[in-house]
Amino acid sequence: MRRIVHTGDLIKAAQRLSVIAFCFYLLSYPVCSQTGLEERRIDSLINLLEQTHGAERVSMLLEISQAKWYVSFEESMNYATKAFNLAEELNYPEGKADALNRIGNVHYFLRNYSDVIDNYNMAYQIARSLDDYRRMGIYLNNIGILYRELRQYDSSEIYLVRALREKEQYGDKTLTASTLNNLGVLYRDRQRYSLSLEYFVRQLDILEENRDTRNLAQIHRQTGEVFHLLNRLNEAIRHFMRSLSYATELNDSNSISLAYYNLGRAYFDMDRLDEALENINQSLKIANTISSQTIQRNNYHLLYLYNKKTNNQHSALSYLIRHSNLKDSIRNQRSANQYRELERIFETENQKNKIELLHKEIQIQDLMIKRQDNLKTTLIILVITLIIITMIIATSLLLRQKTNKLLNQKILELETTNEKLRQSALSLEQLNATKNRFFSIIAHDLKNPFNALLGFSEMIAKKFNQLSEQSIREYISIIHQSSQNLYKLLENLLKWSAAQTGTMHYLPEKFDLVSLIHSEINFLRLNAGKKQIRITANLPDEIIINSDKLMLSSVIRNLLDNAIKFTNPGGSISISTAQRDVQIITEVVDTGIGIPEDMQDKIFIIDENTCRQGTNNEPGGGLGLILCKELIEKSGGTIGFSSKPGEGSHFWFTQPN
Numbered sequence: 001m002r003r004i005v006h007t008g009d010l011i012k013a014a015q016r017l018s019v020i021a022f023c024f025y026l027l028s029y030p031v032c033s034q035t036g037l038e039e040r041r042i043d044s045l046i047n048l049l050e051q052t053h054g055a056e057r058v059s060m061l062l063e064i065s066q067a068k069w070y071v072s073f074e075e076s077m078n079y080a081t082k083a084f085n086l087a088e089e090l091n092y093p094e095g096k097a098d099a100l101n102r103i104g105n106v107h108y109f110l111r112n113y114s115d116v117i118d119n120y121n122m123a124y125q126i127a128r129s130l131d132d133y134r135r136m137g138i139y140l141n142n143i144g145i146l147y148r149e150l151r152q153y154d155s156s157e158i159y160l161v162r163a164l165r166e167k168e169q170y171g172d173k174t175l176t177a178s179t180l181n182n183l184g185v186l187y188r189d190r191q192r193y194s195l196s197l198e199y200f201v202r203q204l205d206i207l208e209e210n211r212d213t214r215n216l217a218q219i220h221r222q223t224g225e226v227f228h229l230l231n232r233l234n235e236a237i238r239h240f241m242r243s244l245s246y247a248t249e250l251n252d253s254n255s256i257s258l259a260y261y262n263l264g265r266a267y268f269d270m271d272r273l274d275e276a277l278e279n280i281n282q283s284l285k286i287a288n289t290i291s292s293q294t295i296q297r298n299n300y301h302l303l304y305l306y307n308k309k310t311n312n313q314h315s316a317l318s319y320l321i322r323h324s325n326l327k328d329s330i331r332n333q334r335s336a337n338q339y340r341e342l343e344r345i346f347e348t349e350n351q352k353n354k355i356e357l358l359h360k361e362i363q364i365q366d367l368m369i370k371r372q373d374n375l376k377t378t379l380i381i382l383v384i385t386l387i388i389i390t391m392i393i394a395t396s397l398l399l400r401q402k403t404n405k406l407l408n409q410k411i412l413e414l415e416t417t418n419e420k421l422r423q424s425a426l427s428l429e430q431l432n433a434t435k436n437r438f439f440s441i442i443a444h445d446l447k448n449p450f451n452a453l454l455g456f457s458e459m460i461a462k463k464f465n466q467l468s469e470q471s472i473r474e475y476i477s478i479i480h481q482s483s484q485n486l487y488k489l490l491e492n493l494l495k496w497s498a499a500q501t502g503t504m505h506y507l508p509e510k511f512d513l514v515s516l517i518h519s520e521i522n523f524l525r526l527n528a529g530k531k532q533i534r535i536t537a538n539l540p541d542e543i544i545i546n547s548d549k550l551m552l553s554s555v556i557r558n559l560l561d562n563a564i565k566f567t568n569p570g571g572s573i574s575i576s577t578a579q580r581d582v583q584i585i586t587e588v589v590d591t592g593i594g595i596p597e598d599m600q601d602k603i604f605i606i607d608e609n610t611c612r613q614g615t616n617n618e619p620g621g622g623l624g625l626i627l628c629k630e631l632i633e634k635s636g637g638t639i640g641f642s643s644k645p646g647e648g649s650h651f652w653f654t655q656p657n
Contacts, residue, residue, distance in 0.1 A: 039071070041067060042064065042071070045060065048060065054092075055090065055095060058083050058086050058087045058090070058092060058099070059095070061079050061080070061082050061086065061099075062079070062080065062095075062098055065078075065080040065083065065102050066102070069105070073106050073109060073110060076102075077103065077106045080099050081099075081103065083095065083102070084099035084100060084103065093126050093129070093130060094126075094135070096123075097126040097130075097132075097135055100120070100123035101119070101120065101123045101138070101139060101142065103119045104118075104123065104142065112505070113146065113505045114506075117507075120139050120142050120143045120146070121143070123135070124136060127139060133167070133169045134167070134170045136166040137163045137166035137169075137170060137175065137179070138163075138167075138175075139163075140159050140160075140162045140163035140166060141163035141167075141179045141182065143159045143163075144156045144159035144160035144162075144163055144182060145160075148189075150507065150550070152507075152550075153186065153190055155509065156186055157186060160179055160183050160186060161183070167179060174206065176206065177203050177207060177212075177215075180199045180206070181199070181200070181219065181222075183195075183199040184196045184198075184199035184203065184222065184226075188222075188226055188229075193229055197223065197227070197230075200219060200222055200226065201223065204216070204219055204220070204223065213246050214246075214252075216242070216243075216246045217243050217252065217255050218255070220239045220240070220242040220243035220246065221259060221262065223239045224237070224238075224240040224243065225262065233270050236266050237267070240262045241259075241263070243255070243258075243259045247259055253289065254292060254295075256286055257283045257287045257290065257292060257295050258295065260279045260280070260282040260286070261283040261287075261295055261298055261302070263275075264276045264277070264279035264280035264282075264283060264302055265302060268280075268302060268306060273306065273309070276302075280299050280306070284299040287299060293326055297326040297330065300323035300326060301319075301320075303315075304316050304323055307319060313465075324457065378400065378403055381395075381399050384396075453479055453483065457479060460472060460476075506551070507550075508546050509549055510546050512544060513543045513544075513577060513584065513586070513655075514539045514540060514542055514577065516549065516552060516553060516556065518539070520553060521535055521537060521560065521575070524557065524560050527564050528564050531569045531570075531571075531615070533567050533569070533571050533573060534572045534573070535572075535573045535575070536573070536574045536575075537574070538574060538576040539575075539577055540577070543577060543584060545584055545655055547636075548631075548635050551631040551635055552631075552635070552655070555628045555631050556586070556588075558625070558627065558628050559651050562624060562625065562651075563590040563649070563651075564614075565614035565615070566614055566615060566649070567591060567592035567593075567615060567648075568593065568615045569615070571590065571592060572590070572591050573588065574589050575587065575588050575589075582656065582657050583637075583654045583655065583656060583657055584655045584656075585654050586655075587651070587652040588650075588651045588652070589649075589651075590648045590649055591647075591648045592615065592648050593645070593646060594646055594647055594648055595643040595649055600641075600643060603626075604626055604639075605626070606623075606626050632653045632654075635655065636656050637654045637655045638653065639652070639654075640653075
């Protein structure tokens with residue numbers, strides 16, 4: 001019996017579910033898909049606003065903010081802020097808490113994560129002072145969802161468990177359903193399946209009691225997926241059948257197609273091939289109707305496995321090619337979207353600079369016009385002084401003196417403006433140079449992995465029946481390695497882009513640095529083993545540090561990966577960390593090929609070319625060290641190195657104690 005689990009699809013589904021759950025349970029009203037109807041509702045609310053006062057007006061402002069959420073985040077934020085100011089003026093704490101929660105919701109979708117946590121925490125403190133368990137549970141639930149999105153799972157678990165406790169103390173079972181679902185998803189993602197089932201089953205009991213058909217279809221599907229992961233296939237099928245029943249009742253084509261797909265996958269793993277094929281075909285038929293590429297792709301993969309198992313090699317190859325093409329299409333679409341997003345970011349920066357330059361030119365023109373007006377005024381005064389000799393002479397001298405002073409001030413302002421324009425032009429040149437280097441890295445370093453992926457996958461696709469099993473394994477191994485290299489490069493590119501555009505936020509927390517280093521060593525030990533490189537760790541038992549855990553994890557991983565890449569087979573790498581005065585210093589030393597002297601001044605500069613290959617021809621774009629410098633400086637530390645060509649390199653970074 002062969003068990004099929006699409007882990008990547010499950011993770012993506014969990015991420016989508018977290019956003020959907022956040023929207024569904026965080027808000028009091030559903031999303032209106034009919035824009036015209038929603039706009040008319042907003043207009044009606046605004047008209048009613050003028051007739052409300054006091055606490056009722058606060059509630060109305062929050063309702064408008066909620067409705068504006070789907071039209072404009074800026075307008076939603078404005079109405080939530082007005083609600084907060086009015087609630088503060090009225091000394092209405094419940095209104096203040098709800099307004100802070102709404103402001104936090106807007107910041108969540110704008111990815112201003114530090115502002116999200118601040119507003120949720122302030123809302124929670126107000127609710128706590130009122131012993132308002134309902135609001136306390138909602139705000140703690142929101143914080144837990146945020147930490148799960150940031151992959152800080154321990155913190156997410158703490159807040160979600162607290163949220164469930166507060167909601168249960170309030171006594172409304174329906175209110176607890178969202179947090180039960182969030183805990184179920186969290187434990188499923190952490191592969192703690194028994195706990196995940198416990199919370200999903202508790203949520204199902206509440207939804208069954210309330211006959212919440214829409215959510216029952218979704219939760220039965222989630223529960224069935226966990227049973228499938230545990231290989232308890234009969235129970236998985238029972239829940240998938242329930243999900244199909246509820247989805248059919250709702251006439252929800254997407255949910256129906258997903259239910260048939262899950263049933264087909266479960267029957268296949270049970271070797272009930274006829275039932276598997278029937279459900280796969282049903283799922284694929286609906287997926288084709290609604291143009292769901294993800295469900296189509298997954299069904300093609302199942303059909304490939306089915307035909308391979310039934311020895312229909314021609315059909316198996318056909319479905320494998322369809323699955324691969326659709327997978328590439330989805331991936332290419334996502335890559336294109338990411339590329340357009342990066343392009344939009346740089347274009348936005350250019351537009352801002354152009355607007356600022358145009359604004360300065362208008363200011364200069366206004367100053368020239370004012371100067372001409374002042375000269376005209378002076379001439380008129382001089383003409384008048386000729387008529388009224390004695391009295392106007394003194395007046396004209398005084399006016400001339402004031403005019404000259406004003407002119408000097410304007411000239412000084414013009415000089416200052418010109419200097420700012422020169423600085424803006426210089427900044428624009430630097431920005432363009434950085435952008436050009438960034439796209440150069442993308443063009444150069446993405447080409448080789450893609451060439452390998454396309455070349456070898458094309459060879460497998462065209463000559464599958466002529467190739468030996470050993471050749472296919474080698475080609476797949478090359479494709480896998482190229483995919484890993486491509487993923488590392490994309491991960492560094494996206495992190496660097498986030499740091500440059502201000503969307504990466506520094507979120508400090510207390511954690512054990514030694515445990516983090518051991519975790520990263522274990523992650524890279526396989527790569528080191530392939531080159532017979534020994535990694536030694538000279539570490540104390542524990543060092544507690546207050547910093548951003550994800551940032552330091554990325555820095556340590558990049559430094560160790562570079563050391564492995566540029567160390568000859570049979571070499572060694574050592575990593576150590578220690579507390580020195582008011583700083584904690586971490587060092588990575590290797591016995592590799594070192595850094596050429598003409599490159600040592602350039603490795604932390606984005607617009608310098610520092611690309612070179614590793615000792616086993618591993619690709620390198622030079623972006624990893626640049627990203628390390630950005631992250632370390634963002635966390636308040638410093639980074640440096642020393643290296644001799646042929647004798648190895650010594651990298652170090654510090655963090656405040």
